[in-house]
Amino acid sequence: MxxxxxxxxxxxxxxxxxxxxxxxxxxxxxxxxxxxQNLLSENDHQAAHNREHFDRHQLLAVNLMSSPGSGKTRLLETTIDRLKARYRIAVVEGDLETENDAERIREKGVEAVQITTGTACHLDAHMIHNALHRMDLDQVDILFIENVGNLVCPASFDLGQHLNITLLSVTEGDDKPSKYPVIFRAADLVLITKSDLLAVMDEFSPERAEQAVRQLAVEVPVTQTSAKSGEGFETWLDWLEEQIELQKARRSQGETRTPKLQPEGAKLHAGEG
Amino acid sequence: MHELSVCQAMLAQVEAIAKREQASRVERIVVRIGPLSGVVPELLRQAFTIARAGSVAAEAELDTELQQVRIRCRQCGAECAASSNRMICCECGDFRTQLISGDELLLASVELIRE
Known part of the structure; x- marks a missing residue:
């Protein structure tokens, strides 16, 4: 008193x-x-709420991150072509401006909600929450979230997704994982895209790219794909379908999954807090 | 540039703490940042000078305590200092290591004035 x-x-x-x-x-x-307390605990709280929402609707939420122009939308277009007969797919598109990417996805006959962030360089959990209000998730098996093209900021914000995929196109240079470690450490799968261009991009070595990923203590698969030629696409689709089954199995146990890094970080910091 | 978003989130937490503690203003904010958090301390400090205006922390100082990247090898158990893009074991060279510190993005403490 x-x-x-x-x-x-x-x-x-x-x-x-x-x-x-x-x-x-x-x-x-x-x-x-x-x-x-984590500086982003408000975002993390909203992200957990989004994840519960995804889990209730029995869907798998996948966040795609990469530099601008490394082929996220193109990957989704081909993936939709190949999977839409078997799975119901929806997409949240993040860009600073324009509906262009959402329109490309809609042309494939799939629901797409565009988030235009204005100047923000990443999506956050609140933006995703608002977008979810514009979607009917009962009709969805896989929700792809295409983050803003940026190899830095999106890595810091949990959106509620179950999995992170980091794309690296062969035109970008095989040392990108060494230059942008945070976003590659967040990946549950690293996809080397535009592999049809490897024939002319002899300075890009997929082996060196994978080595750079391993140097970050990252054990996840590193896979080559070309959405144009279809090369490596079976491996990518097999991985995705396996993840859909794993998510179903988790749901039947009442469990969920957060992207790779967060449980590790939270556990290690719990001792301090 | 996401440092401004991070800074605004930090200030929202600080405002809530100041209200809970019935403080009239905030004197100092201490955050712990690891190189693998994706946040640059210098940019956070710059963002803070803009974001703090008009808040309970308008005159506060921001201390950023930089944390070191440290790993533990899951194969041989050695603990080593590492860098953001080279996290292999310093003893046996294996890449299957676990991060012990270096990804912190923590609000450590705030100093408040009650008047």
Missing amino acids: CDTCGCNITEGNRHLVEEGGKHAHSEDGSVAVEVL
């Missing part, structure tokens, strides 16, 4: 007000409050 004479300090709370304690007062009268 009394902060003046200290009569409210008991054996039970003394450690809080002593130097270094949670409510320690410094000489100038300021109060230090220990927090140890």
Whole structure:
């Protein structure tokens, strides 16, 4: 009750007000409050809510991240062509401006919601939540989220997805994983795209690209694909279908999945907080 | 440039803490940032000078404590310092290592003034 004479300090709370304690007062009268909370906890809270929403609708949510122009939309177009007879697919498109990508997806006969972020360089969990209000998820088996083309910022924001895929096109250089480690460490699958161009891009070595991924302590599959020639597409589709089955199995156990890094990080930091 | 979004999220948390603690203003905010968090401390500090205006932390200082990248080898058990893009074991060279620290993005503490 009394902060003046200290009569409210008991054996039970003394450690809080002593130097270094949670409510320690410094000489100038300021109060230090220990927090140890993730800076993005508000986003993470919304992301968890989105994930529950996806799980309730029994769908698999997949987040695609890459540089602009590395073939995310093209990958989705071919994937839709190949899978739409067997699975109900929907897409959330993220870009700074235009409906162009959503229109490309709609031409394939699939529902697409475009998020235009204006100046924001990434999607966040709140933007996804708003987009979900514009979709009928009862009609969806796989929801692809195509993040804003950017190899930096999207890696920091959980959207509620179950899986992250990081794309690396052969025109970008095989050392990209070394230059942008955060986004490649977040991947559950690394897709080397536009592999039909390897014949003319002799400076890109898929082996060196994979080596650069391994140097980040990343064990996930690294697969080559070409949405144009169809090369490597079976491997990618097999992986995706396996993930759909794994998600169904998790749902039947009442479980879910967060992208690779978050459980590891949360567990290791729990000791501090 | 997502540092501004991160900064705004941080300030929302700080505002909530200040309200809970019935503080009139915030004097200091301490955050812990690892190189693998994807946030650049210098950019966060720059974003802070813009984002703090008009908030309870308008006159606050922002301290960014940079954390080191450290790994533990899942094969031989060694613990090593590492860098963001080279996280292989310093003892046996295996790449199957686990991150111990370096991806932090934590609001560590705030110093408040109650008047």
